[in-house]
Amino acid sequence: MVKSPWFMLALGAIALSGCTATESPSVNSNALPLGVALAQTGNAALYGQEQLQGVRVAEEFFNQSGQIKGRTLRLVIQDTGSDEAGAVNVFQTLINGDRVIGIVGPTLSQQAFSADPIAEQAGVPVVAPSNTARGIPEMGAFISRVSAGVEVVAPTAIQAALEINPNIRRVAVFFAQDDAFSRSETEIFQKAIREHPKLELVTVQQTQTTDTNFQAQINATLSLKPDLIVISGLAADGGNLIRQLRELGYQGLILGGNGVNTVNIFPVCRRLCNGVLVAQAYNSENPDPMNVKFRNAFAAKYSQAPSQFSAQAFTAVQVFADSLARLSQAKNLSELPLADLRQALNQEILKGVYETPLGEIRFTPQGEVLQRFFYVGQIEMSDDGQSGKFRLVK
Ligand code: 1QQ
Numbered sequence: 001m002v003k004s005p006w007f008m009l010a011l012g013a014i015a016l017s018g019c020t021a022t023e024s025p026s027v028n029s030n031a032l033p034l035g036v037a038l039a040q041t042g043n044a045a046l047y048g049q050e051q052l053q054g055v056r057v058a059e060e061f062f063n064q065s066g067q068i069k070g071r072t073l074r075l076v077i078q079d080t081g082s083d084e085a086g087a088v089n090v091f092q093t094l095i096n097g098d099r100v101i102g103i104v105g106p107t108l109s110q111q112a113f114s115a116d117p118i119a120e121q122a123g124v125p126v127v128a129p130s131n132t133a134r135g136i137p138e139m140g141a142f143i144s145r146v147s148a149g150v151e152v153v154a155p156t157a158i159q160a161a162l163e164i165n166p167n168i169r170r171v172a173v174f175f176a177q178d179d180a181f182s183r184s185e186t187e188i189f190q191k192a193i194r195e196h197p198k199l200e201l202v203t204v205q206q207t208q209t210t211d212t213n214f215q216a217q218i219n220a221t222l223s224l225k226p227d228l229i230v231i232s233g234l235a236a237d238g239g240n241l242i243r244q245l246r247e248l249g250y251q252g253l254i255l256g257g258n259g260v261n262t263v264n265i266f267p268v269c270r271r272l273c274n275g276v277l278v279a280q281a282y283n284s285e286n287p288d289p290m291n292v293k294f295r296n297a298f299a300a301k302y303s304q305a306p307s308q309f310s311a312q313a314f315t316a317v318q319v320f321a322d323s324l325a326r327l328s329q330a331k332n333l334s335e336l337p338l339a340d341l342r343q344a345l346n347q348e349i350l351k352g353v354y355e356t357p358l359g360e361i362r363f364t365p366q367g368e369v370l371q372r373f374f375y376v377g378q379i380e381m382s383d384d385g386q387s388g389k390f391r392l393v394k
Helices: 004-021 045-065 084-097 109-122 149-164 180-195 215-222 235-247 265-275 289-303 308-330 338-351
Strands: 031-038 074-077 127-128 143-144 170-176 202-209 228-232 253-256 277-280 354-355 359-363 369-371 375-381 390-391
Touching: 031 045, 031 084, 031 127, 031 308, 045 074, 045 215, 045 228, 045 235, 045 265, 045 289, 074 084, 074 228, 074 308, 074 354, 084 109, 109 180, 127 235, 127 359, 149 180, 149 202, 149 253, 170 180, 170 215, 180 202, 180 228, 202 215, 215 228, 215 235, 228 235, 235 253, 265 375, 289 354, 308 338, 308 354, 338 369
Parallel strands: 031 074, 127 143, 170 202, 170 228, 228 253, 253 277
Antiparallel strands: 277 375, 354 359, 359 369, 375 390
């Protein structure tokens, strides 16, 4: 990779400060500690489980590659739970206790808006693997994401619904009002519906991620005879809402956002998940060499195809591994004091071009991911409702 003159200057500055700084010892052990702050308990663990699988495959994959000049990555994995306080705690521990070089996490945008400012203030690079709400990279110079935002992923799905049923006119929208991602995604869906010449937004219903019974909102909605229902919520509430819509007689198309983009909703709505359309930022069939390698490594470990959340989590670790590899070409990493390593790593992350399971990605100077392709999947359940998959429709 050709390095810009600006980058050479920056490295010079880092080298100089490395000679004088004494307050922050460098990371000397062979293994570089990378923080992983994901939900392993609580409602967001339905995503966190898939994310952890992706992260574990990445750890083996990139350590075997030997690409960081004789160094390895040591993942420091901590459970954030599914709320803001848990994420804040874990970020503080990883930054000040484990003295990590960077952080992959947290799972929910709702958590990121509380936890990321701590990393930003400490000068620790964060690569978000699944935060899709508007405003995530804008939190600061050290915050970037590999999870494309709702504004680029969601509109394709409305189009896909119209291709499946060109007669759709009346659209109802549901969203979980206590979740930052769901509020952000519904805004994009609602805008796309309002701006579409053929579509009419007939109702907007509010739910909570903790709700299990949606009968009141569903009854109010079905009396308006929608031909499409669009859902922005998380996995458990989203799955229950889908199930109850069908149980109460709704037969039209259902479109779900990123929150229902996990096989972990299958046990919630079972056979009634069938046919739900889901906007996706990953296609496990993508023939790019890096995706084939990832898919094979994933199948060897877990005997299944990877999901979007697994692929994005793998990609977040890859961004750190590739950036460290480039940085280690230019610098002896053990000579950099920790604060300078974090800073240089962040600059390197933002400059890179990455061949990943998601396809080629890069970042805007702000840390927003630039990704080329997006997809729409449709859930296909077995007749007994015991197993299912996402079939690519667009
Ligand atoms: C966010 C999301 C969730 C569905 C991630 C798991 O997209 O919180 O931003």
